[in-house]
Amino acid sequence: RGARLSFGLDVEKSAYDFTGLEPGVLPAEFDDMTVTKLQANYFKVQSSEWSVFGVGTLSVSVEKGADTGDGRTFGAVGGVRRQVNDRLGVSIGLLTKTRLENGPLVIPLPGFDWTITDRLMLRTGQGLTLSYQIDEMMRWKGEVALGYEGREYRLNDENDLPGGVLIDRSIPCTLGVVYNPRPDIHVRLAMGSITWQEYIFKDSEGRSIETDDPDMPTRYVSLDAGVKF
Secondary structure, eight states, rough: EEEEEEEEEEEEEEOOOOTTTTTSSSSSOOOOOEEEEEEEEEEEESSEEEEEEEEEEEEEEETTEEETTGGGGEEEEEEEEOOOOSSSEEEEEEEEEETTTEEEEEEEEEEEEEOOSSSEEEEESEEEEEEOOOOSSSSHHHHHEEOOOEEEEEOOHHHHHHHHTTEEEEEEEEEEEEEEEETTEEEEEEEEEEEEEEEEOTTTTTEEEEEOOOOSSEEEEEEEEEEEE
């Protein structure tokens, strides 16, 4: 009673395009990248105010043609959440994550979700998201988000850094709309701009080769859909 266990599978495919960038500016170029993530979530209500949660993940992040076994990382999050009142909940967690050719990452994760009005909500989750429920049927929602994205990819053996690692860090600003025909189904269309981005290149032994700021305008459009069952 009061416990929930769920599993999720997420597949993200990215196509990097460096048209217009002079050859040799980057130590290695890349294009077709894939992140596949299997995730398990646990949530247990302890009382009307307190609850505990845990997340475990297995991720495979590789360039097309790279060995999937060389792109595996594992992560876990555990923490507690307190419902302060009907509109505000706060949480604190601890993230532990392995990395490609680097030591494990351990950081605290504070968070909150604040229902400002019956339709307006501010929450954390890889950044800060302000959302507004557009219609009374609760099917359409608008979102503005400022987030942080950190991706690691194993490069293939035909790359200029064979078997190396690319770390792509960025701060995207996104404007989107979400359609929920049912509570367990969503479709999200978003567009935005990368306000800051950094590429870190490492060789197959984990030695840092170069850190680059692309310093070029990056716009993006994304479409994603999800089903809970």
